[in-house]
Amino acid sequence: MPPATTMDRGCPPPDGGWGWAVVFGSFISIGFSYAFPKALTIYFKEIQEYFSISYSEIAWVSSIMLATMYAGGPVSSILVNRYGSRPVVIAGGIMCGIAMVAASFGSTIMHLYLCIGVIGGFGLAFNLQPALTIIGKYFLVRRPIANGLAMAGSPVFLSTLAPLNQFLFDSFGWRGAFLILGAIILNCCVAGALMRPIQVKPQVKRAEDCDKSDAEDGSSTPAAGLLSGQEQQRKSGCCGRINTFIDLSLFKHRGFIIYLVGNVVMFFGFFAPVVFLAPYAKHLGVDEYSAALLLSIFAIIDMVARPGTGLFANTKYIRPRIQYFFSFSVACNGICHILCPQATGFVGLVIYAIFFGVAFGMVSALLFEVLMDLVGAHRFSSAVGLVTIIECGPVLLGPPISGALVDVFKDYKYMYYACGVMVLVSGIFLFIMNFYNYRMLDREEKRKEEQEVAVNMSAKEMCSTVEKGNPREENGNELEGKLEELSFMEKDESHTDDMPAEDT
Template sequence: MSPAPADELGYKPLDGGWGWVVVVGAHISIGFAYSTPKVLSIFFKEIQEDLGTSFSEIALISSIMLAAMYAGGPVSSVLVKRYGSRPIVMLGGLLCGVSMVTASFGTSIIYLYLCIGIIGGFGLSLNLNASLTIISKYFLAKRPLANGLAMAGSPVFLCFVAPLNQYLLVKFGWRGSLLILGSLMLNCCVAGALMRPVVPPSKPSTLPKKVEEQPSSCNTKLKRSLMKNAKKFLDVSFFRDRGFVIYLIGSVMFIFGAYAPIVFLPAYAISQGVEEYSAAYLLSIMGFVDMFVRPGTGLVANSKWIRPRIQYFFSFAVVFNGTCHLLCPLMKSYALLVVYAVFFGVSFGMVFALIFECLMDLMGSQRFPSAVGLVTIIECFPMLLGPPTAGFLVDVSHEYKYLFLMCGSVITTGGVFLFIMNIYNYHMLKKEKTAKDREQNRGATEDQVEMKRTPEAEIEPAEPEAENGAQRGPCPEDAENSN
C-alpha cells in the first residue's frame, strides 16, 4: 500500500528540517519506553530473594509495566490531541522518574506492582504515543526511515543500560539502582522539550496553531464528555476494516510471546553456567545488533520495491523472530547463546521497525492516533499474560526451554497468519476495486446509450438569451417580410 497522501494532514510534511531533531527526542523517549521493562529483569533475582517471591510473581513487574504502557494509549491519544506532544512527553518522563524513585523504598511485591508497573508504565505510554504521533506530523515520504531511527532508541538504550544496571546492582543493590535509574529517566523531559509543534507553512498567521491541536470541531471544545472521548479514541468502526483486523490479530499473537524471552534470557544463561556479567551482556549484544537493524530496516522498507509490500515484509519479520525462539533450547554454550542473541536482535529489530509503520500504512496519518490507541489497549492483555505464563512454566517444569518453545510457536503462528491473510486481503481489495471500476464503466455506458436514444429535438441547444436575460422570440419585422 502506498503512504497516506498529504491531503489527510491538510499540509505537506517537511520530511526533514527540525523533524530530525524531533526524531532525536523520540529516540530518547522511545528508548526508555521499550528498554526499561527489559533491563529491569537484571534486578529480578535480587528482588526475588529479598521479597521471597516466585518466578511468575516477579515477572508480573515487567508485564504490568508493559500492559500499563499499552493500555494508556487511548488516554495518551486524548492528551496529545488536546495539548500536543511536547508537554505530554515531559509529563511522562516526570512520572517515570518518580515511579522508580518511590519503588526503591518498596517492601512488598504489591508496592512494586503499583509504583513500577502502573505509575511507571503509564508514564511510558505518554512517551511512546506522543513520540509516534509527532513523527507522523513531520514526515511522510521519509516516514519509514524516521520511524526506524526513532524505534532504534530501544536497542541503543538496551545495549548500554543493561550492563549499567548490572554494575549498579553490584555497587548499590537493587534499591540504589532503581533510585539512579529514576534520575536517568528524567531525561525524557529534555526529549519532550525538543518536540516543537508543527506549524503548517501554507497557512501563516500571527498566532500559529499547532497541528496536533487541529482535530474536528467536536475535539476543539474545552468540555467533552467521557463517552464522546471513548467513541473518538476507542472507535469500534476500525473493526469493519479487514486489513486492520488482520494486523491486530497478528500483532496480538506476536506481543504475547515477544517479551518473555527477553525477561528470562539472563536467568536462562545463568542456569546454563554462564557468569552473571556475561549473561547481562547477552541483552547488550541483542541491543547492539538491534541498534543497526532498525534504521536499516527503515531504509529497506522505504525502497520502491518494499514500500507497497510492507505488510508482507512485516509478516516475514514475525516468522523470523518466532523461529529464533524455537531454536533457542538448542543453544547450550555461551557461544551459541551469543549467536541466538544476534539473530534475536535482528528479528526483533525488524519487527519493531515495522510494527507501527504498518499500522500507519493501513490507517493513514489522520486515523493513526486513534488506531494506535485502540491497538495498544487491546495488546495490553497479551502483554500482561505473556511473561507470567512463561514464568509459570518455569515454576512448574523448573526448565526454561518450554517458555521459549511456547513463545516461538505462538509468534510463528501469528506470522504465518499475517502472511496468508494479507495475500487474501490484497486479493479482495483488487477484486473489489475491479468490481467498482466495472460498475462505474457500466454506468457511463448506460448514460451514453441513453443520450443516443434521446430525440435530436430534445437535446437541441436552447436559443441564446437576450441581453435582458429573457429567451429571444421571433422578430415582428421578420414575420412581416415573410408575408
C-alpha cells in the first residue's frame, strides 16, 4: 500500500475528526452524482412518448450525462489541484441546478441532451471527483471504511429519488418535476461547504534530528546529492510543467493500465442494466409504482452492501490483496446480468434486484479504493481525471448500444446477455492481470532491496576512503568511478520508478 500523503514528514492524515463531516459532504455529492442519472429513467417512457422517439434515442439522455460526468474528470482534477475541493463542488451544484431548471422548458430532445446531458453532466463531474479526492487527504488507516460510507450515498439517494420522481411526475408532470429537482440538487453546494481544506500543523525538528533523518535517508552523502540532481533534471522541462496540472506519468504505471483496461471493458455493460431495469419491468407488465419499487429495492441492498464491503475490505485478510476482491465483485455483476432473463415476473425481478444490488454495491465501494491503493493518495486526483476521461467512451456508448439491441430484437434479454458477458470478461481479465502484477511487484521489491544494499555499501566505501586521507588524485579517480557506477544503477532503477514496489 502506498505511504500516507503528508504535508510534512511525521504528519499523517488525521483519520477522523472533521474528516467525518467531510465524509458526509462526500456522501451527498457522490449520492447525487451517481443516483441522479439513474433516477431520471423514471421519466424515460413518458418523455419517449412525448417526443415520439425510440429506446435508443431516449437512452442518450442519461448516457450523455454520465459520459460528460466522466469526460469532465480531467478538468475537475485540474481545478481541484488549483483551488481545492470546496469551490469546485459548490460550482458543480450551481451548474446542476441551472441545468435542470433549463431542461424543464425543453421543447426538443436535443434541448434535453444539451441541458441535462452536457451542462448537468459537467456539474456532476465537479461534484464527484473532488468528493473522492478529499477523502484520501483525511483518511489512511480507515480509508476503505470512509470510502464505503461515502459511496453509500448513491444507493441512499437512488432509493429516495426513485419513488420521489414518480410522485413528482404524477403531481406536476415531467416539466414541473425537473424544476423541483433543480432546486433539490442545489444541496450539493451545502455539501461542498463541508469540505474544509485539511490543515496540518508543520512539526519543527531540531537540527540534530534533521541531520539524523537526512543521514538515514542517505541525502547527506555525495552519491545521494548526485542522484537527486539527476532526478530533478530528468523531471524538468515540458513534461514537468504538464505534470503540475495532471500526472501523465501514470500511463507508465503497470497497475494503473491494468485497472484502466479492465474498467473500460466493464463500463460497456455496467450502467445499462440499471438504466433499463424499470423499463424492463414495465415491458413485462409490472405497474409503474412496482417498477419504481424495484429501483428502491436495488438501492436499499446497494446501500447496505457498500459500507459492509468497506468494512470487509479493511480487514487484514483482504486489504493486502484487495485487487482480487475487486475482480471477484466485477465477475459477480456479470453473472447476475446473464441470469436476469430467467426472471419472468415481479418476484423474479425482485430476486434479481437483490443480488444485483449486492454485486453492484461491492464494485462501487471498491471502484476508487483500489485505484487509490494502486497509485497512492498523492496521485489519486490525476488518476481519477485520466480514468474518467477515457471511461466516458464506454459510459456514453453502453446504454445506447443496449437500447439498440432492444429496438432490434424487441426484447430485453439479449441486452442483459450482452452486458453480462462484457462485465464477466472484465472480471476475469482483472483477476488474471492482477495476479501477474502482484508477482511482478514482489520481484521488483526484492530487486530494489538488493540495489539499496549495493548503494549503501558503495557509499560507505567512498566515505571510508575519503576519511583515510589518501592522495587526492587516487581518491578523486576512485570517487569519480564510484559516482558513475551509482549513476548507472540509478538509471536502471528509474525504469521501475513509475511502478514503485510499495504501490500495490
